[in-house]
Amino acid sequence: MLWAALLPETGLSESQRTDAVRAHAVWCLQFTPRVSVAEPASDCPAVVMEVEASARLFGGKRQLVERIKAQATELGVAQLSWAPTSLAALALARAGRSNGFAKPLQALLDELPLTVLGAVAAHEATLARLGCQNLGQVRALPRGGLSRRFDKELLAALDRAYGLRAEAHTWVELPDTFSARLELMSRVELAPALLFGARRLLLQLCAWLSARRSGVTACTLRWCHDVMRSKTAGDGGWLTIRTAEPTRNLEHLSRLLAEHLAQVELQAPVGDLQLEADEVQPLQEQSRSLLSDAREDGESLALVLERIAARLGSERVLRPVTAEDHRPEWMCHWQPAPDKRPHRLARPLDHPQPTFILPQPLRLALRDSRPLYQGPLQLLAGPHRIEFGWWDRVGERPGESNDPSAPGAGTHRRVARDYWVALSEHAGVLWIFQTRLADEQSAWFLHGIFA
Known part of the structure; x- marks a missing residue:
């Protein structure tokens, strides 16, 4: 044994x-x-x-x-x-x-x-x-x-x-929840210095998660001020760190906590720390390759983005998220990178899609009812008809104003268009459409460019 x-x-x-x-x-x-x-x-x-x-x-x-x-x-x-x-x-x-x-x-x-x-x-x-x-x-x-x-x-x-008699033990049982406390050896006055003690608590947390085959998505570090503090300092403070996906990676949690502590100012010296696991989810184990892969030791993009967002603020680190929408302008929107809000992926399209979409469709000139862009355009494929959004009102999407007095508020973003793949002698392959709404004058617009 x-x-x-x-x-x-x-x-x-x-x-x-x-x-x-x-x-x-x-x-x-x-x-x-x-x-x-x-x-x-x-x-x-x-x-x-x-x-x-x-x-x-x-x-x-x-x-x-x-x-x-x-x-x-x-x-x-x-x-x-x-x-x-x-x-x-x-x-x-x-x-x-x-x-x-x-x-x-x-x-x-x-x-x-x-x-x-x-x-x-x-x-x-x-x-x-x-x-x-x-x-x-x-x-x-x-x-x-x-x-x-x-x-x-x-x-x-x-x-x-000496091994001459069998041993009997009372086994320690794994607790259902995690809460660990650490009394510091000396009082700490700067928040970044709390990381030394907090890392010991994180080490216990990762071990507890490993025993449960789980990962954490939110944990809270609390600290108690010294009893000799001033009356205005309060009993202590706390901060919560969140991850986009369940993890028990000690180094990632330590770096993430370090970024948060760097922005904290302690009101009084700290004598005790406590770490609690707030949100725990089962972690699906990944099958390892028989052959070693150097990339396995690297840090994933999601972990890097979480650490940068903790340093700069989540509103400054955005990622594109696709949505189930046929209108090109709203097939994608931006949200904070660590944000875990669920989103629906767009279904595969059966028609060509351009590499670049213009921020606003560009109205094209006409000659003999044919669109012009750096010369006459030759229609190669189409039409692909999109008629969508009769229920969609401005201000109902993330990041948009819900103020009734805001410009465009109270209007619908309905589109009725015929999209074509067109060829320009000088500009290359383009993506254009013709409007079809009854209350709009029929016109041609450039909306995308194929690279």
């Missing part, structure tokens, strides 16, 4: 230690469901997890161990140790050792002091008077005498650590 033990940082208060152990346990659940808190009632609790069964899922033991090591340091884990049993991993972690496979397990544990196991440390004074300074000397004592003089938990703990 492959067990890992994680010890939180030293010098923490009781509440900070409790939060750290809880955070480590939730973070471990992304690797395996077999996560437990070892000796929770002691002054030095730890999180242990069994990852033997999950090794193949993460590409083997070596890759899994390297991944856990890389993230554990950033999470604030003081000591990470490995061993064949959970109590052996815990004992090695408390002794400051990491590799429980360097030598036979018995040889490694025999060298460790009495304080590494809670059941043995409880009798440290008595055992020291008997001349015992390490676990090996305790095991050398007669078992009958140990069982009569000390409680049964001492021998049971030793047997479980």
Whole structure:
């Protein structure tokens, strides 16, 4: 078996230690469901997890161990140790050792002091008077005498650590919702400096999402001001970051949060942070190619646009969105790039469409009832009749004024046109139409150019 033990940082208060152990346990659940808190009632609790069964899922033991090591340091884990049993991993972690496979397990544990196991440390004074300074000397004592003089938990703990007795654990359950709190080591006065602590919370969030096979589209970071703040500063503040699609990408969420924090001015020093997942959606896993692709490591356009919009403002980063409309002027409209409002895609057209559309149709001159544009036009294909929009009133589309007094308000945008593909000797292939409304004088217009 492959067990890992994680010890939180030293010098923490009781509440900070409790939060750290809880955070480590939730973070471990992304690797395996077999996560437990070892000796929770002691002054030095730890999180242990069994990852033997999950090794193949993460590409083997070596890759899994390297991944856990890389993230554990950033999470604030003081000591990470490995061993064949959970109590052996815990004992090695408390002794400051990491590799429980360097030598036979018995040889490694025999060298460790009495304080590494809670059941043995409880009798440290008595055992020291008997001349015992390490676990090996305790095991050398007669078992009958140990069982009569000390409680049964001492021998049971030793047997479980050495792999002589089966271990029993109470597994940590994955919470249905995510809310993590972090008490900062020192007061922070500048909002961008909150990212260091907030990144630890994001690391926990991404691990929780990974365990749930989900992604987040909205999460809220809250901060509490120091108790010595001024009366006008308030209790704290908050900000919500949103993504266009579900994600659990730590780097993207960190960069997005950094852009938002750069625009925040704290009213007082901050002592506590809290991160909550507001909107969580199932994340559809993508099949990876057998061959490595360098593009997989790159950042997608959607993620880049979200980060730019967070910096410049969503109203300054727009993207075109197609609509189910036959009128060329309104087949496309613009909306903020991170906006998640649903839209209907236009159906495939069975007639030619120009590459460029003029902002406003250009009225053409006529000669003998034939349209002119840099010379006479030769009609190549058509007509394609569009009769649409009798229900569409100005001001009913996104970005348009609904003010009844606005120019054009109260009118319909009905069109009745015959479109033709025309050829100009000098201008190339054009897209023109002839109006057909009863209340309009029949005229020809240039509307698009084929590239």
